Amino acid sequence: MSSCSGPEDAKVVIIGSGFAGLAAASALVKGGFKNVLVLEAKDRVGGRVNTTKPFTENIIEVGANWIHGQKGNPLFKMAKEKNLLSEGPSASINMCLPRSVSSRDYFFKEDGKPVPEKIVDQVSSRFSKLTDKAFDDKLSPKHKDLTLGAYLDDAFGASPLAATEDGQQVFEWCKRTECTDEACSSLYEVSASQISNYTALEGGFFNTLGPGGYRAILDVLLKDVPSEAIKCSAPVKSIRWDLAKEGQRYPVQVVCENGQSFEADHVIVTVSLGVLKEQATSLFEPGLPQNKLNAIKNLGFGVVDKIFLYFEKSFWPDNCAGVQMVWKEGPENKDVNKALSEGDAWKKTWFKKITGFDTVARHPTALCGWITGREALYMEKLQDSEIGDTCLRLLRSFTGWSVPAVSKMLISRWGSDSHVRGSYTFVPDGVDGVAAHKALASPLPPKDKSRGKRQLQVLFAGEATHVNFYTTTHGAYLTGIREAERLINYYTN
Incomplete structure (x- = not known):
């Protein structure tokens, strides 16, 4: 006592x-x-x-964004009892993880051509099943000692989808989005078997909060x-x-x-x-x-950053939930995912770690880009203007749409924040x-x-x-x- x-x-x-x-x-x-x-x-x-209002009277979440899961989640219970949850799917930021891909996500190749929706659905569905195996502790003995990246490569390689160029490119996109979920530079540094200790609560994984x-x-x-x-x-x-x-x-x-x-x-x-x-x-x-x-x-302890781009007018179709960028397959693209290469060459292509630009809750003219790992940490050292110019170049080259100049920007820098030094x-x-x-x-x-x-x-x-x-x-x-x-x-x- x-x-x-x-x-x-x-x-x-x-x-x-x-x-x-x-x-x-x-x-x-x-x-x-x-x-x-x-x-x-x-x-x-x-x-x-960090809930803030940098653009309009509506909020932007610079940090934590969703309540993950419902059953047994004290924050979901609290938010529901206090009427703090949003209503309807239109009020959520998409953050297009493989398990949440929908027909409202526009996938584009590096050459500006759209990726066939059928390929996106097949690959993302296969990817989600493979990651679910790891989370559910159902890996085969030969996969238990591998990194998450090595396991996914081996398991996906057995699929006919891996033999197609589009299939392999979408698979690499899935790995980059999973890096955002894991807060890592590379899936090849994450344990495939250990993630089964993480418990995903039942109910929607991305429960969006209301205007507060x-x-x-x-x-x-x-x-x-x-x-x-x-x-x-x-x-x-x-x-x-x-x-x-x-x-x-x-x-x-x-x-x-x-x-x-x-x-x-x-x-x-x-x-x-x-x-x-x-x-x-x-x-x-x-x-x-x-x-x-x-x-x-x-x-x-990894870094996940958000790049908010606010435009005076939206330039994307009304049914578009986000622009997803699929890079060409090759040694350079593999380096984006492995993030194990020596030297500084990867710094010239840091932007390839941006998975895409998603629409933003309550902001009909804003997009949010996601970037993680050492590329995010490198981006944090750049000026906002350089980051904004790079994002505009990507949006224009991938979509071919007429993309106007950015009116306002907000960029998180969690890795550089001396009071945090990362995300999760x-x-x-x-x-x-x-x-x-x-x-x-x-x-x-x-x-x-x-x-x-x-x-x-x-x-x-x-x-x-x-x-x-x-x-x-x-x-x-x-x-x-x-x-x-x-x-x-x-x-x-």
């Missing part, structure tokens, strides 16, 4: 105000904790959720947390723990970059895996246990994902009866700490609830 008499006396500092941090804060306040403080490095709450966007769900959580309990623009420099053995009254001290320090009985760290990769060895004093450092190092987690080939997620989630100090009152000083939450729901907002939310309940139980049991 803590030296505090109860939760009303315990000081808890939460680092990060994304879904994990706000879920933890909300649950603790409702659980009777009176001294809860949230420190946020950015000048806004939300973390990788994801910010509306954050606001539901914020209602439970006193406004004075959240400090923005307060990046943390160090977390000193196990101070009780030095005779200090509180076992943890959090020091911000501006020199402010806060004493605490417990600290919940919800920063991204990207931040941990960059700062783990300097952020904690004493240093983290080796198993936790290994987990931080071994798990993957994936499990690389050769890594035991379950063990890594669990190690990342384990509290400090390690469980030891001899420590007595010094338990649960530093706790960890965030999507990267969830074994089955990593990459998702509901995963982040649930880990925040998990750590809050850990503390609540600590004081009540």
